[in-house]
Amino acid sequence: MFLYLSKLLPLFFYPLGLACFSLVFALFNVKKRPRVAAIAISWSLILLLLCGNAWVSKYLVRSLEWQNIPSVQLPTAEAIVVLGGATKSAFPPRPTVDLSEQGDRVIYAAQLYRQKKAPLIILSGGRIDWRGSGSSESADMVTLLTSIGIPGEALIQEPDSLNTYQNAVNVKKILESRGIRQILLVTSALHMPRSLKIFQRQGIDAIPAPTDFLVSQGELQELASSPKAAILNLLPDTNNLHQFTNALKEYVGSFVYWLRGWL
Secondary structure, three states: OHHHHHHHHHHHHOHHHHHHHHHHHHHHHOOOOHHHHHHHHHHHHHHHHHHOOHHHHHHHHHHHHHHHOOOOOOOOOOEEEEEOOOEEOOOOOOOOOEEOOOOHHHHHHHHHHHOOOOOOEEEEOOOOHHHOOOOOHHHHHHHHHHHOOOOHHHEEEEOOOOOHHHHHHHHHHHHHHHOOOEEEEEEEOOOHHHHHHHHHHOOOEEEEEEEOOOOOHHHHHHHOOOHHHHHHOOOOOHHHHHHHHHHHHHHHHHHHHHHOOOO
8 A cells, every 4th residue: 555655645746746736726716716726827837837947857856866976986796786667578569678768777787797896686676566467677677688698697586576665675685695795786876865775774785886867967068058058948848847757756755765764
């Protein structure tokens, strides 16, 4: 139930959900209370304009992504842990498992393995029922990694986790059973601040290895590269709104996890 509510309730706090709720409210009040309806419509417009522009969205994303940038080359560790959310199962018409937007996690883990940063890769992620049946995310990642030449004996599956807290708890059991003390934690840069705190709260010596950066120095410089660019980046865009929402999800998730004592 907590998992379901954790996915459903926050929708009412995100820009698109708030704007839709406000517009529905305006629709029911447009005849009897036109002034109230006008305020609700204006609020929806302001919300989408504010959260959908590149200036706001990219700086909000940066506030999370740039927290754990390695200052030096990553050290070696005893295992690489990759968190799920990076794959799409092989349902027709897909010929095989596809990488999702966060698929850089899988590729980066393979690169770290080939750089001999660790001899094992632990793949953590189950499959949420209402997001389709089929194999677990960990199994999907195994399929992708073996297809690009990573040996199967170097891969360990953890197929039961349905959220980041469960990732940490279940991975800890694997680490303890194998006597592994230090890991490289691979996940999207946006997700890293919350993930790292959760793993550390479990007593795991995790070194952050973020990937899948949405905001780079070049993209921030482009915002004000010219007066025209500065103005155009104020206009709402669906991609900016998506990035803003994802960053807000991380802040909301961190708050909820903090309330539950998970970080």
